[in-house]
Amino acid sequence: DVKVTQSSRYLVKRTGEKVFLECVQDMDHENMFWYRQDPGLGLRLIYFSYDVKMKEKGDIPEGYSVSREKKERFSLILESASTNQTSMYLCASSLQELDEQFFGPGTRLTVL
Amino acid sequence: KQEVTQIPAALSVPEGENLVLNCSFTDSAIYNLQWFRQDPGKGLTSLLLIQSSQREQTSGRLNASLDKSSGRSTLYIAASQPGDSATYLCATSGGSYIPTFGRGTSLIVHP
Numbered sequence: 001d002v003k004v005t006q007s008s009r010y011l012v013k014r015t016g017e018k019v020f021l022e023c024v025q026d027m028d029h030e031n032m033f034w035y036r037q038d039p040g041l042g043l044r045l046i047y048f049s050y051d052v053k054m055k056e057k058g059d060i061p062e063g064y065s066v067s068r069e070k071k072e073r074f075s076l077i078l079e080s081a082s083t084n085q086t087s088m089y090l091c092a093s094s095l096q097e098l099d100e101q102f103f104g105p106g107t108r109l110t111v112l
Numbered sequence: 113k114q115e116v117t118q119i120p121a122a123l124s125v126p127e128g129e130n131l132v133l134n135c136s137f138t139d140s141a142i143y144n145l146q147w148f149r150q151d152p153g154k155g156l157t158s159l160l161l162i163q164s165s166q167r168e169q170t171s172g173r174l175n176a177s178l179d180k181s182s183g184r185s186t187l188y189i190a191a192s193q194p195g196d197s198a199t200y201l202c203a204t205s206g207g208s209y210i211p212t213f214g215r216g217t218s219l220i221v222h223p
Contacts, residue, residue, distance in 0.1 A: 004155075043201075043213040058210070090155055098143045098205050103155040 003027070004104035006091055012110045019078040021107050023091030032074035033092040033101070034058075034066065043090065049074055050097070081111045114139045114206055118214035125192055125221055133187040133217045135202035140180045142204045147176050147187050150199045150216070159187075159200075192221045 007022035023032065033048040035058075045058030047066040055066050063085060067075045074093075078085055091104040115138045125131055135145070144163050148156040160169045160176040162185065168177040175188040189196055199218045203211040 040215075042215045045210060048210065088153075092156075100146060100158055100161045101156075101203070101211060102158060103148075106153070106155045108153065 004091060004093055004102050006089075006104040006107050008107050009105060010108050010110075012112065013078075013081050014112055015082060017078075017081050017111075019081050019109065019111075021076040021078075021089055021091075021109070023074045023076070023093075023104055024072055025074075025093040025102070026072065027093070027095070027102075028071065029093040029095050029102075030071075031094045031097065031099075032068065033094075034064075034074065034076045035090045035092065036060070036087040037090055037106075038087050046076065083111050085109065086111045114142075114204060114212040116202060116204055116212050116214040118200075118202060118217050120217060121215065122218040123220070125219075127192060127194060127221055127223050129192050129221075130188070130190050131192055131219075133189070133200050133219070135185040135187070135214055137183045137185075137204050137212070139204075139206060140183050142180065142206045144205050145176075145178055145185050146203045146205070146211070147174075147185075148201045148203065150201060152198075156201065192219075194221050194223055196221050 004025045034046040035043045049055045049068040065077045089107045092101045094101045117136045146161045147159040150156045162169045162178045173190040178185045199216040201216040203213045
């Protein structure tokens with residue numbers, strides 16, 4: 001079974017802090033994705049990566065950056081956390097484009 | 113731009129009922145459609161993936177159908193159980209290779 005893990009289930013940070021969210025998949029998938037999910041807005045794509053060191057902006061990249069130094073790991077970085085970044089963050093991976101997506105358990109981030 | 117709509121937004125049914133969840137999309141040029149389940153506060157679990165060349169996929173009590181020409185997919189759940197209570201989301205993948213998600217249908221199956 002594909003396993004996608006995320007570094008934290010719950011995280012509380014203060015405004016202005018630098019925040020790292022990590023995602024690891026164990027099935028040698030090419031593609032990895034970061035979404036945020038908010039009530040009434042659904043899932044929104046922040047960034048995705050189709051290869052090591054490659055990244056593409058999604059629908060809402062502002063205030064975020066990403067890093068993919070190894071194939072299995074995709075990190076989401078909030079350079080200076082703000083209260084409007086309080087959300088559920090979901091990581092996903094797929095073998096290649098158009099393949100089935102597998103999601104991690106999510107990280108509930110609260111920025112105070 | 114693709115838009116994916118799921119109606120109804122919420123559904124409450126008694127245990128044992130057969131039920132149908134709907135997913136409609138505006139651009140029929142899709143490569144596949146995926147159904148997910150999400151329990152409160154958790155990630156998405158993949159249920160079924162239907163390729164554009166397929167009409168349906170089955171897994172246990174779940175059956176998903178796809179009609180590209182009409183821009184519709186349905187998820188049929190047979191003999192519903194309280195453990196089926198969750199939010200069900202559909203997502204299409206098209207030319208941009210990035211999935212477009214619906215907002216989901218929140219299902220409650222009461223004993």
